[in-house]
Amino acid sequence: MNRIATTLLAVLLLSSHGQAEPNNPNTDWFKDAHYGVFMHFLPENEKQLAQVRDLDVAFLAKQLEEAGARYFVLTLGQNSGYLNAPNAAYDRRAGYRPGEKCSTRDLPLDLFHALQPRGIKLMLYLPCQVPNEDARAQGAFGLRQGKSDQPLNLEFAGKWAEVIQEWSDRYGDKVAGWWFDGGYEHIQFNDDIAQLYARAVKHGNPKSIVTFNPGIKVTHYTEAEDYTAGELNEPRSIIPNSRWLGGSQWHALTYLGSNWSHRDTRYSSQEWAEWVKAVVAKQGVVTLDMGPNWNPIKGPIGSLASEQLAQLKAVRATLSGTP
Numbered sequence: 001m002n003r004i005a006t007t008l009l010a011v012l013l014l015s016s017h018g019q020a021e022p023n024n025p026n027t028d029w030f031k032d033a034h035y036g037v038f039m040h041f042l043p044e045n046e047k048q049l050a051q052v053r054d055l056d057v058a059f060l061a062k063q064l065e066e067a068g069a070r071y072f073v074l075t076l077g078q079n080s081g082y083l084n085a086p087n088a089a090y091d092r093r094a095g096y097r098p099g100e101k102c103s104t105r106d107l108p109l110d111l112f113h114a115l116q117p118r119g120i121k122l123m124l125y126l127p128c129q130v131p132n133e134d135a136r137a138q139g140a141f142g143l144r145q146g147k148s149d150q151p152l153n154l155e156f157a158g159k160w161a162e163v164i165q166e167w168s169d170r171y172g173d174k175v176a177g178w179w180f181d182g183g184y185e186h187i188q189f190n191d192d193i194a195q196l197y198a199r200a201v202k203h204g205n206p207k208s209i210v211t212f213n214p215g216i217k218v219t220h221y222t223e224a225e226d227y228t229a230g231e232l233n234e235p236r237s238i239i240p241n242s243r244w245l246g247g248s249q250w251h252a253l254t255y256l257g258s259n260w261s262h263r264d265t266r267y268s269s270q271e272w273a274e275w276v277k278a279v280v281a282k283q284g285v286v287t288l289d290m291g292p293n294w295n296p297i298k299g300p301i302g303s304l305a306s307e308q309l310a311q312l313k314a315v316r317a318t319l320s321g322t323p
Contacts, residue, residue, distance in 0.1 A: 019195055022247030024226045026207045030177065030249060033070030034280045034319060038253060038289040040075050040261035041302060043082035048294065052084055052103040056300035057114035063304045064120055068316030071121040073179055073287060074108060078127055081134030089166045093159060094137040112174040123177040128152065128189055128212065129160060149187050157193045161200040168204030175208060179229065183212035194224035220246025227251045236275045243283035252279065255289035256308045263291035263305035269314035276315050288312070
């Protein structure tokens with residue numbers, strides 16, 4: 001697609017359904033869920049890409065049910081250039097063979113089939129741009145090349161929206177929401193780009209909810225968001241005043257371990273339970289990042305650490321009022 005055609009696509013997409021409805025009732029299920037689990041399952045090389053096929057979705061779904069999680073957020077990809085699901089639009093634009101960078105296993109689809117019978121919704125994570133460690137993809141999509149987030153523009157966003165929409169159309173209402181990372185002002189992310197991406201994710205499921213991460217804070221960031229991205233490092237003093245923040249469902253995302261994707265614990269179960277209870281009391285939502293297992297000797301691929309799982313069980317018990 002040439003530059004003029006891409007720009008026209010962007011304008012057409014912006015013309016409808018990009019702006020979120022304030023206090024969107026499509027977030028009701030999210031509010032009622034109280035808390036969910038986020039997982040950075042990010043292949044860094046060909047060997048780990050091959051391990052995508054080994055992720056034990058049935059075992060993970062059972063753990064999530066035990067944890068009381070009502071939704072699960074999976075990373076489709078991030079920086080390395082390896083992605084957890086097939087995408088012909090991405091392969092075509094970047095010039096990759098099927099299976100070269102995108103997993104041949106459709107992990108989100110397999111996860112849905114494992115989660116849905118247990119009443120757990122599936123959400124997906126994507127960066128606001130192509131993987132920043134893949135110079136070939138950056139050049140193919142019209143970005144500057146370099147191992148960092150690059151300045152964005154509407155022409156690029158129209159191309160990335162094609163990739164997003166392929167996943168959105170494939171999964172339809174099997175995916176309940178999206179969390180977009182790296183929507184920073186210093187790389188020229190703006191409301192027009194947010195609306196374009198929101199239109200792409202809602203093409204397959206108009207009720208899907210979406211947010212865009214501006215950095216480490218809980219804030220109403222763009223008119224295209226349905227809920228706050230809410231990335232936090234030190235969350236325990238951050239409590240909502242009410243459900244809505246500028247028309248967005250109040251939501252925070254933080255990590256159980258000592259950092260993102262780590263499998264240790266940093267606070268006590270009681271401290272986590274007290275904070276989540278305080279947020280839920282104000283009709284906020286909390287998503288907790290838990291590290292996946294990559295070592296088959298230590299258990300099923302993708303499984304949660306027993307110490308972290310125990311903390312989520314404590315949160316569940318506190319919210320339910322059981323000892």
